[in-house]
Amino acid sequence: MDLTPLLDDRLVLVTGKGGTGKTTFAAALAALQAARGRRTLLCEVDSQRPALDPLVGREVTFAPVRVADRLEAANLVWPETLVAWLKRMVGMERIVRAILGNDMVQRFLDFVPGSQELVTLSAIAEHVERYDCVVVDLPASGHAFSLLDITRSALGLFRAGPVRERVLQLRTVLEDPRTRMFLVALPEEMVVNETLETLARLREHALLGGSPVVVLNRAIPPSLTDDERTLLERLSAAGLVGDAEEFLEAGRWERASEEAVAEAAFRLGQVLGVPPVLVPPAPAAGRERDVMRHVAVQLGRHMGVPRQELAWI
Template sequence: MKQEIHFVTGKGGVGKSVIAAALALKLSKKGKKVLLVELGDQSFFKDFFELADVSFQPQEVKPNLSLALWTGESALREYAQYLIKVESLAKLFFDNAVMKAFINIAPGLPELAMLGKITSGPRKYGPPMNYDCLVIDAFATGHFKALIEAPRGMAQAVQIGPMGEQSRSIISVLKNPEVTSYHIVSLPEELPLKESTELAEVLKTELDADAELVMNKVLDVNIPRESLQQAESATTSDLGLFAQYIEQQLDRQAQMMDQAKTKFKKITKVPLYFETDPWKLVEKAMEKLP
């Protein structure tokens, strides 16, 4: 079985982390061994799920579902230790001032290291990861563009040698639709949808990938339009104003969905849930994912 990689991204504030967790939970309930990975220096899930800690080493949070937090530096350290084989030498290599300065200024190196770690399973390079699926709670749209563009930039800058070879092998995995999927989370609002569309175009241009759009927090009202209009016309009270607001929101949502359908082949709608329990919220979102 080929290892699956699912990237989940979206504009900040659209709920991409909850959707990533929902996707990871859904895959785990299908009997697959899943690793949900956060990228960056801080963990959203630590506070969200009230965990003691989230670190580079995976920890199981549900049956078949583990969680980890990866940074560029942690991925580079593991890669160096894998190559050097001696932990003390790898530590010495990274803890000197010259190497730290190089990591900080080298364009795209942290992003390349993270992608190298993410794609190491299909490439059969680096420490083994015994998971059927990786769900990557990736950066927001702007930083995600820099992430996926990093290996191409390195491959162009370094034409020969292991760095260029590794960069090209990463690109190959990112382009393989049998291995890698892209899920862009948006809200039914103009700015998030605009950023989602722009990112989808980048993914198509860079990787020939067709991203799925997950339209999150969709207002799902089981009230006939006639009833809303009657409430508006029958009273000028708060109820009438609220009915007017709901109708305007539904009209706006419909407009955004029509725009989305012209840009995305696959769209999944997840309703707005008023749920305070984090795992119940994730489970409800999971039920709406294909």
């Protein structure tokens, strides 16, 4: 799978099943975009437990903060995102304050189906206007999909008025061929299942203009020879105990990982038409920034961005 088209994208939506490392990939991807001279915003979506802070080494707020040359980061937290949206919808600051001061309207906004999703998408779209590239660390894939899907369902609900207009604008942003979903998967059955499900739904609803990218994270490329496998099996069956068994277990561990990688790559490849990009595990579980650096270097290889250009990380 060729990742170079990512360097022309305006909006990259990173998601994946929980625990796949999507935040790390979002950050690495943003670093690569910036390294290639693009003014880039790395964005997370109302996370109560900010995940970007340790990666960028500072507190990420609603107002974009500078991380490195050409790279900024923002956290679309509530209620700031809502305030920005209201300003856009009703124009006047005083009216916005009246709305926010009214308990009934507050509850209404909390309750209107999809309003939070619309407000968030709208904020993302505004950033797309201001940067060369926006990389968003979306919620886990199930929630991420409903976030995008709101642009479809909202049209049936809001049949006139500025909200409808805005929904139509958001659809245009999503349908741009330079808007793409970046899915992070792991070589595990459940994760691959969920990734395939997300791909199927994306295709069915044709929400995004660009074709999706899939990376298989923590994937050890297969390297055991047939003879080595045979010998590993014989040794495992020989009834060895203690330290010997522990060495064999370590070996079987890596063999099982290799097989899981082959299987995951095969299943994803069948749907994508090309094999997914494999990203090997970081050398020993390091600090978050070390893992991010490793991921950026690996992705950079597929995007033609050499390691030395990734100065800030």
